Every structure is written in structure tokens, then in C-alpha cells.
Amino acid sequence: MILSEMPVIEVKNLSHTYLPGTPLEVVSLKNVNLQLFKNETVGIIGPAGSGKSTLLHHLNGLLRPMHGDVQIKGISVSGWSGDIRVMRQKIGLVFQNPENQLFKQYAGDDVAFGPRNMNLSQKEVRKRVRNAMKMVGLPFSYKDRLTAGLSLGEKRRLALAGVLAMEPQVLVLDEPTASLDPEGRRELLGILSGWRSEGEKAIVIASHNMEDIVDLSSRVYVLVSGKILLHGATREVFSHYDLLVQNSLSVPAAAEVVFKLARRGYSVSTDVLNIEEAAREIKGLFHA
Amino acid sequence: MPAYALQGIDLVINKGEYVAVVGANGSGKTTLLRHLNALLIPTMGDVLISEWNTRDSLHIRDIRSTVGMVFQAPDTQIIATVVEEDVAFGPENLGVPENELQDRIDWALEAVGLEDLRKRPSNLLSAGQKQLLAIASTLSMKPRCLVLDEATSMLDPASRLRFINIVGRLHQQGITIVTATHNMDEAAIAQRIIVLSEGRISTQGGASAVFAQDKLLKDLKLDLPSTVMLANKIRKYLNDFPCDALTVPELVNTVVLYLGQKRGSIK
Amino acid sequence: MPEKSEFELFVKLSIGQYMPTGSVIHRLDPRVKLLLGILLIGACISSSSLIALMVLFLAVILGLLLTRVRLRLAFTALRHMIIFLLVLALIQVFAVPQLREGAVVIWHRSIFKVTDRSIISGILLVLRFAVIVLGLSLFSFSTSTTELMHGIEHLLRPFQKIRFPAHELALTVNISIRFLPILIGEAEWLMKAQASRGADFGRGKRNFIRRIRKTLPLFVPLFIISLKHAQNLIEAMESRCYMGGEGRTHLIRLHAELRDYFAFFLSIAVVSAALFLSFAHIDKAVWRWISAQF
Numbered sequence: 139m140i141l142s143e144m145p146v147i148e149v150k151n152l153s154h155t156y157l158p159g160t161p162l163e164v165v166s167l168k169n170v171n172l173q174l175f176k177n178e179t180v181g182i183i184g185p186a187g188s189g190k191s192t193l194l195h196h197l198n199g200l201l202r203p204m205h206g207d208v209q210i211k212g213i214s215v216s217g218w219s220g221d222i223r224v225m226r227q228k229i230g231l232v233f234q235n236p237e238n239q240l241f242k243q244y245a246g247d248d249v250a251f252g253p254r255n256m257n258l259s260q261k262e263v264r265k266r267v268r269n270a271m272k273m274v275g276l277p278f279s280y281k282d283r284l285t286a287g288l289s290l291g292e293k294r295r296l297a298l299a300g301v302l303a304m305e306p307q308v309l310v311l312d313e314p315t316a317s318l319d320p321e322g323r324r325e326l327l328g329i330l331s332g333w334r335s336e337g338e339k340a341i342v343i344a345s346h347n348m349e350d351i352v353d354l355s356s357r358v359y360v361l362v363s364g365k366i367l368l369h370g371a372t373r374e375v376f377s378h379y380d381l382l383v384q385n386s387l388s389v390p391a392a393a394e395v396v397f398k399l400a401r402r403g404y405s406v407s408t409d410v411l412n413i414e415e416a417a418r419e420i421k422g423l424f425h426a
Numbered sequence: 427m428p429a430y431a432l433q434g435i436d437l438v439i440n441k442g443e444y445v446a447v448v449g450a451n452g453s454g455k456t457t458l459l460r461h462l463n464a465l466l467i468p469t470m471g472d473v474l475i476s477e478w479n480t481r482d483s484l485h486i487r488d489i490r491s492t493v494g495m496v497f498q499a500p501d502t503q504i505i506a507t508v509v510e511e512d513v514a515f516g517p518e519n520l521g522v523p524e525n526e527l528q529d530r531i532d533w534a535l536e537a538v539g540l541e542d543l544r545k546r547p548s549n550l551l552s553a554g555q556k557q558l559l560a561i562a563s564t565l566s567m568k569p570r571c572l573v574l575d576e577a578t579s580m581l582d583p584a585s586r587l588r589f590i591n592i593v594g595r596l597h598q599q600g601i602t603i604v605t606a607t608h609n610m611d612e613a614a615i616a617q618r619i620i621v622l623s624e625g626r627i628s629t630q631g632g633a634s635a636v637f638a639q640d641k642l643l644k645d646l647k648l649d650l651p652s653t654v655m656l657a658n659k660i661r662k663y664l665n666d667f668p669c670d671a672l673t674v675p676e677l678v679n680t681v682v683l684y685l686g687q688k689r690g691s692i693k
Numbered sequence: 694m695p696e697k698s699e700f701e702l703f704v705k706l707s708i709g710q711y712m713p714t715g716s717v718i719h720r721l722d723p724r725v726k727l728l729l730g731i732l733l734i735g736a737c738i739s740s741s742s743l744i745a746l747m748v749l750f751l752a753v754i755l756g757l758l759l760t761r762v763r764l765r766l767a768f769t770a771l772r773h774m775i776i777f778l779l780v781l782a783l784i785q786v787f788a789v790p791q792l793r794e795g796a797v798v799i800w801h802r803s804i805f806k807v808t809d810r811s812i813i814s815g816i817l818l819v820l821r822f823a824v825i826v827l828g829l830s831l832f833s834f835s836t837s838t839t840e841l842m843h844g845i846e847h848l849l850r851p852f853q854k855i856r857f858p859a860h861e862l863a864l865t866v867n868i869s870i871r872f873l874p875i876l877i878g879e880a881e882w883l884m885k886a887q888a889s890r891g892a893d894f895g896r897g898k899r900n901f902i903r904r905i906r907k908t909l910p911l912f913v914p915l916f917i918i919s920l921k922h923a924q925n926l927i928e929a930m931e932s933r934c935y936m937g938g939e940g941r942t943h944l945i946r947l948h949a950e951l952r953d954y955f956a957f958f959l960s961i962a963v964v965s966a967a968l969f970l971s972f973a974h975i976d977k978a979v980w981r982w983i984s985a986q987f
Contacts, residue, residue, distance in 0.1 A: 186553065186585065226889050256891055289451060320610070346582045391651075395678055416656055420681055499925055502926050510944070522942055549875075567933065
């Protein structure tokens with residue numbers, strides 16, 4: 139992983155209060171610091187209500203920082219004088235269950251919505267739609283299919299294509315594999331890896347699914363009650379099993395088996411993230 | 427696209443069983459479950475709940491109070507604005523006498539651990555609590571069977587665990603459970619697993635037996651539970667490692683026992 | 694949809710916010726509050742006397758004070774309507790001259806005439822609105838939607854004997870109100886999602902048709918979502934054996950207490966006094982008395 143000097147996105151001491159000044163006031167983010175560099179995938183994990191979505195909405199300028207700052211390529215969001223939509227084109231935010239935002243009758247038109255809003259030429263729009271659909275594995279002929287007739291997995295990919303068609307440099311995803319069946323999940327993760335491998339792109343992914351995070355991210359931030367509890371390399375973060383469990387989080391199931399064995403006194407290394415590594419460690423027990 | 431959402435399903439679910447129905451999206455899980463409480467009537471064939479046929483409109487109430495259903499989306503299965511009133515909705519519809527209502531509500535709320543929230547506005551519950559409320563609101567009708575249609579798929583892991591534990595407890599108290607899920611770790615705790623594919627039953631049987639058919643599951647694009655995958659991986663190194671552990675604690679125990687065996691035999 | 698939907702839109706609605714303070718008004722039977730609400734609106738509309746409306750106004754303020762909710766919150770709703778009210782009032786003053794019964798023309802230019810009557814009309818209009826809006830706030834601060842539903846249902850229950858769908862109606866109202874914040878949250882989610890794709894929701898573009906088209910990314914999905922919600926609700930209700938209001942038993946039964954009767958009759962007295970003042974042309978009498986002093 140090559141870290142360029144300036145982060146693509148930098149969040150500095152960000153705080154956010156929800157419904158300030160009313161009896162329902164709640165602090166949703168407190169002094170959050172986060173960095174995203176080119177060519178990396180960063181994961182954000184946290185229990186329900188920890189503020190993950192609020193944090194993500196700051197990354198493309200949907201929410202302006204109440205306290206602290208968010209900088210995109212060194213330019214502060216607070217002082218953004220131009221059309222904010224430029225930022226939203228560079229940072230593509232994919233919401234949870236994004237298939238709920240589809241509204242055009244024909245699938246292709248929905249993918250074209252983003253590029254059309256960018257006032258691109260007809261030819262360019264068509265090209266982008268074609269590329270985006272290809273990236274998500276939907277045949278271009280699907281453009282004439284009725285949106286309502288697509289399956290959940292297809293709709294999810296269509297919604298993703300709609301964001302990819304804007305050719306963002308950063309993808310921010312909120313629970314991308316929620317409600318998908320195992321096949322759908324595998325496809326989606328494959329699409330994300332494939333996208334990131336081309337060019338200087340970066341991904342931020344917030345998820346409950348620890349296997350997703352482990353599969354994709356090189357660094358992880360743990361958000362609990364609006365504060366960053368822990369952050370670092372994926373391996374490093376997931377080695378804090380007790381801390382994670384205390385905060386209603388977990389580690390991938392295979393790693394959990396190894397942790398529990400270590401707890402019972404067996405000499406296994408807890409530096410384990412997936413099934414391969416867990417199997418190796420357990421095998422190692424038998425060669426003593 | 428198949429002509430029928432379901433085809434040639436022959437299925438018996440016995441009293442007190444814990445059955446999981448798994449399959450890819452579009453395999454017919456939801457359609458199948460909707461037949462169990464007469465929300466859907468078969469195009470061909472019959473569905474019998476206890477002694478009643480779901481086509482018999484005279485007994486719809488009996489059927490639906492015997493087989494309770496909990497759905498996937500937390501918000502849209504809550505009817506009332508206050509927790510205890512939602513739990514009361516079912517029995518009120520059945521005409522349960524008013525002096526009995528309160529007892530039923532108390533019992534149902536305690537069974538799911540929400541007794542302290544009885545007067546809470548239902549909108550203010552977390553998603554996990556809402557799903558538990560959905561169970562309580564079904565329990566208050568005193569069903570013999572609980573059908574869960576992907577009831578945990580919108581929950582975060584902590585809430586999901588709590589939900590599954592409560593369902594397990596209800597099963598131990600004698601309620602038949604039928605749950606549709608595509609979370610294999612969840613399916614692993616069922617006594618019997620039914621695998622659906624394109625509207626047909628591909629295979630069924632005890633959890634271990636079903637998960638042993640890894641080629642079939644792979645063809646159907648389904649996963650194995652992480653514990654089974656790990657055990658299979660270990661087996662590659664240690665040929666006789668048992669592959670029947672289904673949950674994390676079980677696998678840990680298997681390793682410990684196996685290690686004990688091996689060490690014992692070295693002596 | 695995110696678990697914690699953001700009600701940033703919701704803050705602007707100051708009517709319809711239930712503020713539980715446990716005051717005496719909160720503890721009144723919702724049927725009483727409903728009936729009095731209707732009575733208040735009726736009295737407002739039928740009063741054409743400034744003094745009568747002042748009486749009603751003071752009564753509502755007193756009620757609001759009794760709820761122990763900050764008075765300022767009740768006036769917030771009014772504040773949001775102030776432009777609308779002023780426009781209406783100005784129309785009343787300038788364009789509806791009320792030329793009967795010896796009205797004195799105060800100002801005249803082309804088709805616009807201002808008479809003393811039209812000024813009074815304008816003031817009456819503003820007052821009526823204020824009383825009704827404050828009355829609504831009084832009601833919604835002190836009555837949860839649950840109580841509202843029980844109130845409606847209990848009041849309409851006698852009509853169930855003649856096949857009037859009281860429970861169905863009450864349930865419809867209840868579910869609609871319950872889903873309002875949910876839908877608002879989803880609308881907000883949609884605005885954010887579509888904004889992230891570069892949508893702009895018709896910022897001041899002159900073309901009306903174009904502006905409508907710009908709201909489609911919001912309304913089409915919202916509509917689809919609402920239909921899905923409806924379908925899910927139907928399945929849930931059927932699964933719990935809902936077959937209409939007939940034959941149902943009820944967990945909640947409302948019981949009127951002494952304070953409810955007291956509040957009811959007191960309010961009737963006040964409203965009657967106001968109506969009496971109005972019909973007895975008290976305004977004229979007071980005006981005559983004041984003019985006689987100078």
C-alpha cells in the first residue's frame with residue numbers, strides 16, 4: 139500500500155449534534171478523526187446507532203461540519219464556494235439498500251440520471267452508462283428492461299452503477315451487502331475490488347459484516363457512540379477481541395474460534411483473520 | 427423464469443420441530459412461508475395446518491392464531507403506537523375476554539424480555555426491539571408454531587443474536603419454529619434444514635447431513651456456515667477431524683476433544 | 694433505510710409534537726379534548742366580535758399555560774404562518790371592502806377600497822387563525838396520538854351499531870399518524886441519496902413542468918416505498934386476524950373522571966359567553982361607550 143502524502147479525504151475533530159437545542163438533542167459524532175488515502179480501502183465498524191451513517195454523510199458534503207472540518211483533497215468542505223455537486227461527483231456515496239432510490243421506469247435511464255445531472259453530452263452519457271453497467275456485471279441490453287422487473291441483486295447493482303457512472307474517485311458505501319444472499323454478496327465484493335484496482339481510487343465501507351470488512355479493508359476505524367474507539371491496520375484492530383465484544387461487535391467467526399482456544403490456554407496465535415489462517419493455527423496445535 | 431414460484435413441494439413439519447428453510451433470493455422461501463398461515467393459497471395441492479385446510483375460509487382465524495408470522499421489516503409489522511397495545515392487537519381481534527388480555531400481554535412481553543417497555547411508544551424502539559415486539563405480538567395469540575420470514579436480515583449482529591436466543595428459548599418451551607434465512611450460521615442451529623432452489627426442494631435433512639453436501643450447496647450458490655468451512659479446511663490437514671460442529675462453541679469443543687484424543691493416543 | 698432516520702425536517706413541525714409533562718390538561722380524557730377542540734373551532738368561526746375572540750384567545754392561552762409546556766413553542770407554529778396570515782389579512786383589508794351598514798371608506802385608490810369594516814375583518818381573520826392554531830397546539834402538546842385514536846374510536850363506537858366503521862377509521866388515523874415521521878425520514882433519506890447523484894430539487898427554475906419533473910426522484914420512490922409499507926402492513930394485520938372492528942375486545946377503555954366533566958362544562962361556559970358576546974354585538978356597545986368618553 140502506497141500512501142501518498144495528502145489524504146484524499148481528511149476528517150478533523152468532527153462533531154455533530156442531532157436536533158440541537160431541542161429536547162431530542164443527541165450528540166451523534168464527537169471529535170472524529172479519519173483519513174483516507176489513494177489506493178486503499180478503509181472500513182468503519184460500529185454497533186447500531188454509533189453514528190456510522192452520520193459520518194458517511196459528511197464525506198460527500200451532504201452534512202456540513204458543525205464543529206471540526208472535512209477536507210477533500212486539501213480543500214475544506216466548510217469553505218466550499220463552488221457548486222457542491224462537484225464534490226458529490228468525486229465522492230460517490232452509496233446508501234444502504236440503494237435499490238430504494240431507483241425511480242426511472244427503464245433501468246438504463248436510472249443509471250443515466252447521475253451523468254445527465256452533470257450536463258454531459260448525450261454520447262458521453264451513453265458511454266458512461268455502458269461502462270458502469272459493465273463494471274457491475276449487468277449486460278448493456280438491460281438498459282431497456284423495466285426497473286421494477288429486476289431482482290434484488292440486479293437492482294442493487296443497478297443502483298451502484300448509477301453512482302459509478304459519475305466516475306467518482308472515491309466510493310463510500312453504507313452496508314453494501316445488507317439483505318443480499320451469499321451469491322449476491324460475493325458478486326458485490328468482487329465488483330468493488332475490481333473497481334478499486336483500476337486507477338487511483340479509494341473506498342470507504344461501513345458494515346456490520348465483519349467478513350466483508352476483513353476481505354476488503356486494509357485499515358479499520360471502530361466507531362462507538364460517536365467516538366473513534368480504535369483504529370489501525372485491519373489485523374491490529376481485530377486482535378482486540380475483548381474490546382470489540384464489550385462494544386457489541388465481533389470478529390470473523392473463524393477468528394473467534396481461535397480466540398476462544400487461546401482463552402482456554404492453548405498456544406495459538408490470535409493474529410488470525412480468516413478461515414485459512416485459523417485452520418493453519420489449529421493444525422499447528424496438533425504438531426506439538 | 428420458472429413458471430411456478432413453487433413446484434411439487436411435499437413437506438411435513440412436526441410438532442416441536444425447529445426447521446430452517448434456506449435458498450437463494452428468488453428460490454421460493456417467502457412464497458412457501460406465506461402458505462403456512464394462509465396468506466397465500468396453493469394453485470395446486472393443499473396445505474394442512476393441524477386438521478384445517480388453508481382453502482377453508484371458515485377456519486382462517488384458527489389457522490392464523492395457530493401459526494404466527496414474523497416478517498422481515500421491523501416498522502411495517504407494528505400496528506399500534508404503544509408497545510402493549512400492539513401486543514394486544516392480535517388477541518383483541520380474536521375476541522379474547524378483556525380480563526384475560528392483560529395476562530396474555532404480560533406473558534408475551536416477558537417471554538421476549540420487553541416487559542419494562544410496555545408503555546413505550548413503539549416508534550422509539552430500536553430495530554432489534556421492534557422485531558422482538560413482533561414476536562411478542564404474535565405470541566399473545568398463543569400460537570403453536572412461529573414462522574419467521576428472514577426476520578433477522580435487517581438487524582445488526584448483536585440484535586440478531588439476542589433474537590435467535592429468544593427464538594431458541596421459545597422452541598425449548600415447545601413452540602414449533604420455521605425460519606427462512608440466508609444466513610447459514612443461523613440455519614445451522616435448526617434441527618432440520620430444507621434447501622430450496624427454483625421453487626423445488628433440493629435437499630433436506632439434519633444440519634450436519636445437509637452441510638456435508640458441499641458440492642450441491644456450491645452449485646446452488648449457497649454458503650456453508652463459517653464453522654463448517656473452517657472444519658472442512660482443518661480436515662484437509664487432519665483427515666479424521668470431525669466435521670459436524672455447527673456453532674463456534676461446538677467447534678472449539680471439538681478441537682479440544684480431538685486434541686485430547688490425539689494426545690492420548692501418542693502416549 | 695438507515696436505522697436512525699434523521700428528523701431534520703421534523704423539527705420544523707411544531708404542531709403535532711407531543712410533550713409529556715403530566716399536567717392536568719394531559720390527564721384529561723381525550724374525548725373531552727376532542728369535543729372541546731371542535732367546539733372551539735366552531736365558536737371561532739361563528740364569532741364576529743373582537744371581544745369574543747379575545748375571550749377565546751385568553752382561554753386558549755390559559756389552557757396552554759396549564760399544560761406546563763413553554764408558551765414560546767406554541768407561538769413557533771404561528772410564527773411560521775405569519776407571512777401567510779398577513780397576506781390573507783391584507784387581502785381581506787384591501788380587496789373585500791364590506792360596504793354595507795354604513796361602512797366608512799378610509800382609503801381609496803382604483804379598485805382597492807379600505808373601510809373601517811374591512812380593517813376589522815382583517816384583524817378578526819388573524820385572530821381566528823391564531824386561536825385555532827394555538828388551540829391545535831394545545832391539543833397536540835397534551836394528547837399523544839395513541840390517546841387521540843382512543844378518543845376518536847370511543848366517540849364513534851356507538852355508531853358501530855349502525856355499521857359505521859369506527860375502529861377502521863381510528864386505526865387508519867392512527868397508522869397514518871404513526872407513519873408520518875417514518876415517511877418524512879424516508880423522504881429525507883431519498884433527498885440525500887438523489888442529491889448524492891447530483892439531483893437538485895428545483896431550485897427556483899421558472900419552468901413549472903420542469904420543476905415538477907425535478908421532484909420525481911423524490912416522489913416516485915417514496916410512492917413505491919409507501920405501497921410496499923401498505924402491503925407489509927396488510928400482511929401483518931391479516932396474520933394477526935384483523936377482520937374489521939366487529940367482534941373485537943379492547944384493552945383500553947376510557948373512563949371519564951370528575952375533572953373531565955369539570956373541564957367540559959367550564960369550557961362550554963366560556964364558549965357560550967364568547968358566543969353571547971358576539972351575538973349581542975358587544976363590540977358596538979363598547980365602541981359606542983369609548984367614543985362617548987371623548
